Amino acid sequence: MAKSLYLINPLADFPSYFSAEVFGAWGFAPATSMADLAIATVAALAPGDFEVRLCDENITPVDFDVAADFVGITGKVSQWGRMKSIAAEFRRRGKTVIIGGPYASLSPDMVRPHCDVLVRGEVEDIAPQLFADLMSGGWQREYIGTKVDLRISPVPRWDLYPNDRAVMGTIQTSRGCPFECEFCDVIEYVGRKQRHKPVDLVLRELDELYRFGYRTVFLADDNFTVYRSRAKELLAAIQEWNARQTDGRVRFTTQISIDAASDIEMLEMCADAGLTHVFIGIETPNEVSLREAKKRQNLKRNLLEEIQRIINYGISVDCGMIVGFDNDEVDIFRRQYDFAMATAVPIFSLGALVAPAATPLHARLAKAGRLVEEGAEIAATPWSTNVIPNKMTREELFEGIRWLCNSIYHPAAFEQRMLKLIDTLGSTRVPLFARQEAHAAKPRPVGTDGARMLQRIRHLGPDEESASSRSCGAIARPRARCSAACSNIVRSVTCTSAPGSGTRPLCRTPIRCGTGNCLARPSVGVLPRPLPDHAAADGAATAPAAIPGSRQGALR
Numbered sequence: 219m220a221k222s223l224y225l226i227n228p229l230a231d232f233p234s235y236f237s238a239e240v241f242g243a244w245g246f247a248p249a250t251s252m253a254d255l256a257i258a259t260v261a262a263l264a265p266g267d268f269e270v271r272l273c274d275e276n277i278t279p280v281d282f283d284v285a286a287d288f289v290g291i292t293g294k295v296s297q298w299g300r301m302k303s304i305a306a307e308f309r310r311r312g313k314t315v316i317i318g319g320p321y322a323s324l325s326p327d328m329v330r331p332h333c334d335v336l337v338r339g340e341v342e343d344i345a346p347q348l349f350a351d352l353m354s355g356g357w358q359r360e361y362i363g364t365k366v367d368l369r370i371s372p373v374p375r376w377d378l379y380p381n382d383r384a385v386m387g388t389i390q391t392s393r394g395c396p397f398e399c400e401f402c403d404v405i406e407y408v409g410r411k412q413r414h415k416p417v418d419l420v421l422r423e424l425d426e427l428y429r430f431g432y433r434t435v436f437l438a439d440d441n442f443t444v445y446r447s448r449a450k451e452l453l454a455a456i457q458e459w460n461a462r463q464t465d466g467r468v469r470f471t472t473q474i475s476i477d478a479a480s481d482i483e484m485l486e487m488c489a490d491a492g493l494t495h496v497f498i499g500i501e502t503p504n505e506v507s508l509r510e511a512k513k514r515q516n517l518k519r520n521l522l523e524e525i526q527r528i529i530n531y532g533i534s535v536d537c538g539m540i541v542g543f544d545n546d547e548v549d550i551f552r553r554q555y556d557f558a559m560a561t562a563v564p565i566f567s568l569g570a571l572v573a574p575a576a577t578p579l580h581a582r583l584a585k586a587g588r589l590v591e592e593g594a595e596i597a598a599t600p601w602s603t604n605v606i607p608n609k610m611t612r613e614e615l616f617e618g619i620r621w622l623c624n625s626i627y628h629p630a631a632f633e634q635r636m637l638k639l640i641d642t643l644g645s646t647r648v649p650l651f652a653r654q655e656a657h658a659a660k661p662r663p664v665g666t667d668g669a670r671m672l673q674r675i676r677h678l679g680p681d682e683e684s685a686s687s688r689s690c691g692a693i694a695r696p697r698a699r700c701s702a703a704c705s706n707i708v709r710s711v712t713c714t715s716a717p718g719s720g721t722r723p724l725c726r727t728p729i730r731c732g733t734g735n736c737l738a739r740p741s742v743g744v745l746p747r748p749l750p751d752h753a754a755a756d757g758a759a760t761a762p763a764a765i766p767g768s769r770q771g772a773l774r
């Protein structure tokens with residue numbers, strides 16, 4: 219007899235740079251920024267005699283009355299609170315709960331008591347056994363997967379997913395990263411030896427996403443460009459694929475490391491294929507901290523120049539920014555601010571150094587007695603950390619982050635970086651992709667909502683109005699080739715609660731942070747010690763002129 223499986227991607231425990239709570243908060247239907255690949259992939263591994271239903275809780279509520287034999291839950295550390303409560307409710311109702319995914323794999327001891335079946339690691343090769351056991355009723359308490367050969371990857375079941383409410387489709391073309399950043403759990407989870415999906419399989423997945431209406435796709439790789447020859451082979455195939463599409467072309471976004479900037483052919487091929495946006499873990503301009511973190515690939519290079527080179531070739535950049543390394547002094551907040559303002563990068567995903575459970579950093583700090591008692595889960599909370607910093611107090615760290623975040627996301631500061639991006643994107647070379655763009659696809663509802671949000675930003679206040687209208691005006695100028703600006707502006711309105719405040723928002727935008735306070739105009743955060751001459755804590759309206767050393771005044 220057929221069995222049924224209900225697979226859930228739970229809501230995150232808090233908003234993040236990557237989530238899309240802003241849709242719901244502004245009265246649009248809920249949405250997610252990226253379609254969840256984990257549940258769509260596990261669904262594809264289930265044999266035909268399993269009836270599978272998917273629930274991405276970012277889009278639809280969990281149906282606790284579902285008539286399913288098994289409930290499967292995925293999740294990252296940021297979803298652990300919600301994973302636990304969903305599992306508890308289904309178990310209370312007598313369902314058999316299976317938990318897998320990154321968090322279950324990296325923190326199995328935390329997860330084990332909360333499920334009936336724990337699945338650790340990648341499952342493609344153990345899926346036949348797992349599902350056969352579930353079918354026969356003789357399942358084990360725990361399954362451990364291996365580092366699989368991606369040739370056996372199934373095409374995800376996007377036919378079961380609510381595609382209309384996901385901004386981007388998702389494809390993982392490789393797993394693993396050869397670098398060894400001390401704080402990174404990627405290499406613990408999927409390894410340092412990068413494994414690659416065959417090109418024809420990637421194209422089949424692309425066909426499928428295209429069929430479901432996606433015209434923006436996130437390549438969910440840890441480091442897309444690090445194996446140069448393989449990346450170029452795939453890019454050539456993607457470019458050809460994209461040129462063949464008759465109902466609008468696809469834009470891609472992915473994660474790369476900064477070393478890609480020194481390979482001009484790589485930049486040209488990325489941009490020509492339609493890669494319009496990348497995330498790069500820049501982390502810090504403090505070289506001593508980069509060395510401490512074993513972030514070798516960021517050393518001995520001019521980071522500002524290399525970021526700008528990528529932009530000049532037509533690819534906009536988001537940067538990861540970390541403060542609180544052992545070698546960071548309290549002047550780091552100001553140094554990071556100056557660094558950010560010297561770039562044409564609107565979005566920085568900023569956070570304190572955290573020590574995820576399975577990392578070398580966690581082991582080193584545990585040995586030194588420098589982890590706070592709450593454990594690694596605190597690491598997933600925005601503006602918090604499980605690390606006891608070396609050269610500042612935790613209070614100084616949180617105050618500093620708060621100042622830094624308020625400063626780089628002040629509308630005038632954001633505007634300055636955005637205008638620079640619009641002005642320089644593609645200034646060295648206009649990508650083939652941009653030159654070829656002939657036909658537009660039919661707008662998707664989630665995209666139309668994004669455009670409406672863009673229009674509303676100007677009503678938040680005079681600074682937002684200025685930032686929004688100058689940026690939009692600049693995009694409209696013939697010189698501008700900025701395809702990324704609009705989505706950057708919309709993403710800037712996603713924010714999180716301020717450190718230590720519990721309820722106060724960091725920026726002036728209404729988002730779902732659970733407080734309802736976001737519509738009030740908050741004040742700029744408490745200042746870190748190294749900046750005594752900064753604007754008074756309640757001086758939000760005058761902040762642009764008050765940010766020491768900034769050139770924002772010139773924009774007004």
Ligand code: B12
Binds near residue numbers: 234252316
């Ligand atoms: C793409 C990606 C993202 C995308 C997600 C896109 C999407 N919607 O799918 C974005 C950019 C949104 C993202 C965000 C974050 N991410 Co991320 N992300 C990744 C990345 C690079 C790939 C994940 C992926 O798509 N894998 C493909 C799917 C098919 O595989 P999988 O999820 O690994 O699952 C496999 C198995 O675990 C198993 N499985 C999974 N679930 C289940 C469930 C059941 C029931 C079963 C049986 C099996 C099973 O089957 C799959 C196939 O083998 C990984 C690193 C990596 N290489 O894994 C990090 C990673 C998962 N992310 C991580 C983190 C920390 C985050 C953030 C918290 C970062 C932050 N500080 O904000 C946020 C969280 C956002 C949120 N909503 O809560 C950590 C998780 C660590 C942990 N202990 O949980 C990872 C491992 C690495 C890292 N440090 O970035 N991420």
Ligand code: SF4
Binds near residue numbers: 396440
């Ligand atoms: S480059 Fe990125 S994915 Fe690779 S080890 Fe460093 S942080 Fe992890």
